[in-house]
Amino acid sequence: xxxxxxxxxxxxxxxxxxxxxxxxxxxxxxxxxxxxxxxxxxxxxxxxxxxxxxxxxxxxxxxxxxxxxxxxxxxxxxxxxxxxxxxxxxxxxxxxxxxxxxxxxxxxxxxxxxxxxxxxxxxxxxxxxxxxxxxxxxxxxxxxxxxxxxxxxxxxxxxxxxxxxxxxxxxxxxxxxxxxxxxxxxxxxxxxxxxxxxxxxxxxxxxxxxxxxxxxxxxxxxxxxxxxxxxxxxxxxxxxxxxxxxxxxxxxxxxxxxxxxxxxxxxxxxxxxxxxxxxxxxxxxxxxxxxxxxxxxxxxxxxxxxxxxxxxxxxxxxxxxxxxxxxxxxxxxxxxxxxxxxxxxxxxxxxxxxxxxxxxxxxxxxxxxxxxxxxxxxxxxxxxxxxxxxxxxxxxxxxxxxxxxxxxxxxxxxxxxxxxxxxxxxxxxxxxxxxxxxxxxxxxxxxxxxxxxxxxxxxxxxxxxxxxxxxxxxxxxxxxxxxxxxxxxxxxxxxxxxxxxxxxx
Numbered sequence: 001x002x003x004x005x006x007x008x009x010x011x012x013x014x015x016x017x018x019x020x021x022x023x024x025x026x027x028x029x030x031x032x033x034x035x036x037x038x039x040x041x042x043x044x045x046x047x048x049x050x051x052x053x054x055x056x057x058x059x060x061x062x063x064x065x066x067x068x069x070x071x072x073x074x075x076x077x078x079x080x081x082x083x084x085x086x087x088x089x090x091x092x093x094x095x096x097x098x099x100x101x102x103x104x105x106x107x108x109x110x111x112x113x114x115x116x117x118x119x120x121x122x123x124x125x126x127x128x129x130x131x132x133x134x135x136x137x138x139x140x141x142x143x144x145x146x147x148x149x150x151x152x153x154x155x156x157x158x159x160x161x162x163x164x165x166x167x168x169x170x171x172x173x174x175x176x177x178x179x180x181x182x183x184x185x186x187x188x189x190x191x192x193x194x195x196x197x198x199x200x201x202x203x204x205x206x207x208x209x210x211x212x213x214x215x216x217x218x219x220x221x222x223x224x225x226x227x228x229x230x231x232x233x234x235x236x237x238x239x240x241x242x243x244x245x246x247x248x249x250x251x252x253x254x255x256x257x258x259x260x261x262x263x264x265x266x267x268x269x270x271x272x273x274x275x276x277x278x279x280x281x282x283x284x285x286x287x288x289x290x291x292x293x294x295x296x297x298x299x300x301x302x303x304x305x306x307x308x309x310x311x312x313x314x315x316x317x318x319x320x321x322x323x324x325x326x327x328x329x330x331x332x333x334x335x336x337x338x339x340x341x342x343x344x345x346x347x348x349x350x351x352x353x354x355x356x357x358x359x360x361x362x363x364x365x366x367x368x369x370x371x372x373x374x375x376x377x378x379x380x381x382x383x384x385x386x387x388x389x390x391x392x393x394x395x396x397x398x399x400x401x402x403x404x405x406x407x408x409x410x411x412x413x414x415x416x417x418x419x420x421x422x423x424x425x426x427x428x429x430x431x432x433x434x435x436x437x438x439x440x441x442x443x444x445x446x447x448x449x450x451x452x453x454x455x456x457x458x459x460x461x462x463x464x465x466x467x468x469x470x471x472x473x474x475x476x477x478x479x480x481x482x483x484x485x486x487x488x489x490x491x492x493x494x495x496x497x498x499x500x501x502x503x504x505x
Contacts, residue, residue, distance in 0.1 A: 002033075002124045003500040004159035007195075008134035008150050010175035014166035015197040017058040018483060019225070020133045021233055023496065024065040025484035027129050032500075035074060035123050036062030037157075038133040039116040040108075040149040042079040042087070044267035044304050045235065048396035048441075050418075053093020054078060054377045057270060061234050062131070065480040073119035077112060077148070079104070080267075082304055082353060091115050095375050109146050116148055120157060129500045132159055139182035151187045160499035161190045163219070168198040168227060172209070177216045192495045193222035200227045203490075223491035232277070232479030234270040249291070250282040254464045256457050258283040259295040263337075264312055265305040268398070271335055272299065274444040277475060280466035281454065289321035296461055297331045298322055300338030302441065306346050306369070306401065307354040309337065310361065319362065331457055332364055332435045339427060339437030340401050343367035352400050364435050365428040366406035375400050380440065382415030382423055384449060387433025387456070391449040395440030403428075403439075412438050434460070445472045 005023070009016045020036060027034040036059050047060035053072035063070040072093030079087040082098060089096045089104065092115055099107070124130055138150035154161050165176045180188055194213055199206060203224045210221045246269075258275055262285040275283040284291075292298055303309045313319055326332065334342040343361045348354050348371040361369075381394035393413055405411075405428070412427030427438030433456055444450050451469050458465060 002127045002129055004130040004132055004157040005496050005499040006132035006154045006159040006161045008138045008161055010165040010179050012136045014164050016133050016164055018233055020131050021062050021065045022483045022487040023131050024062045025480045028066050032128045034066045034129040035127040037130050038075050039153045040077040040135055041075050044080055045270055048377045048379055052378045054090050073122045076115045076119035105146055108148055113148050139179050154190055160192045162193050162195055163191050164195045164197050166198050167196050176213055180217045191219055193220050195222055196224045198227040199224045225490050231483055246285045249284050252282050255280050255282040257295040258297040259286045259292050260299045262287050263303045263309040265303045265309050267302040267304050268441050271441055274472050277470050279468045289317045292321045292325050296457055300334040300341050302335050303337035305353045306337040306340050307348050307356045307359040310341050310359040334437040336399050336439055340369040342437045343369055365430055365437050366409040367403050367428050369401040369403045371400050372402050378417045380415040380417045382413050385411050385414050386429045388452045391452050393446045393449050395442035397439045399439055412436055447471055
């Protein structure tokens with residue numbers, strides 16, 4: 001039976017996911033059989049496991065850092081917001097229901113909590129160490145009686161806890177001391193150390209701050225972790241999208257300018273990380289139609305609410321801006337919900353995503369989509385079947401819609417899953433490859449296709465060839481090692497080893 005260590009934070013976006021990824025990598029490097037666990041995650045960035053189950057993207061990333069495949073027990077409860085007050089509830093990788101916040105809070109200590117316990121038991125019986133990630137703050141007092149993501153999980157796993165605070169956002173003393181004070185006595189006893197995260201400048205300037213935190217809380221500060229920019233690890237949820245990296249419009253001479261429309265219900269925006277890392281590409285998320293001027297590519301990303309986001313495109317002038325860009329030869333690319341938007345129309349007769357029955361699409365691809373009652377979650381692989389013929393691709397599908405071809409449609413790729421007898425068409429391609437729609441999340445992780453697609457854009461606009469290309473597997477693997485090295489150098493890991501029952505000097 002394995003042991004557990006848990007990382008909780010004073011708030012959302014303080015760096016829990018990245019620190020858990022680092023700990024997963026460190027323990028993997030040290031020879032432990034380690035796995036990640038997050039009992040409840042709220043995110044529209046998700047991944048599909050080899051068994052066809054859906055989990056939060058952060059746990060899939062952490063599994064990769066552990067050197068193992070992801071599975072549904074690493075994130076037994078995934079909440080995917082569909083509106084301000086409703087979320088699709090995914091339990092152990094399958095859609096359970098769509099509930100209001102009140103309904104969910106009232107019900108989560110029953111069947112939902114039992115799934116958490118079951119999943120944790122599954123993992124701890126098969127691994128030496130479980131690295132558990134909390135969610136938000138452990139002391140949201142109005143929610144605490146029924147919360148399942150933080151100290152209730154720590155107690156269930158009998159885990160020692162590390163408390164993380166983000167010094168870059170300010171107020172670190174109030175956030176750390178306040179959190180400790182609001183924990184119960186038994187909960188405080190589990191906290192074995194404090195981590196000061198995202199420090200910029202000379203850490204010796206915070207020596208007095210370390211002493212004060214320890215004096216106020218009676219808990220040791222285990223380390224002051226420097227602010228690591230462009231860490232290269234996929235963001236957990238939409239809060240990461242607020243970072244400067246995603247919105248700076250660079251003007252590198254000869255670069256391909258890629259505008260990604262930041263839809264109101266955007267999901268899986270980490271699909272585009274390879275474009276941000278690729279030499280000779282200036283990618284950015286745009287928030288107004290004016291941002292589309294002068295770009296070479298417009299991308300419509302995935303969305304949790306295709307119809308409402310289509311209405312938003314129509315209402316706020318995006319359709320005219322996209323049409324104007326197309327007249328200048330701009331390439332269009334849609335993934336999942338973005339692919340559906342590029343078709344003639346989208347229907348939602350069962351109101352799976354929206355109160356609207358029908359919404360006109362952009363009509364750039366001869367396809368139509370109808371939202372179904374069942375969600376498709378599956379890993380697939382295959383080959384491009386038209387303009388980029390010969391390029392092998394793999395990815396994962398997460399969608400409610402069923403898209404049908406109209407006369408004249410040409411498939412983007414032929415793909416199959418591990419359970420498919422024969423391959424099948426995916427997506428649609430038009431205008432000699434200048435307009436593409438696909439259901440494949442992770443499409444740009446495919447180095448061969450990404451390289452050929454970018455080369456076709458350079459030819460179309462007379463841009464110079466790039467001198468280098470990025471290998472996404474090597475890039476991500478190096479990112480795990482890099483953040484693990486930073487944490488090893490700046491964090492006292494002895495309490496971690498003590499928590500898992502193997503003290504080290």
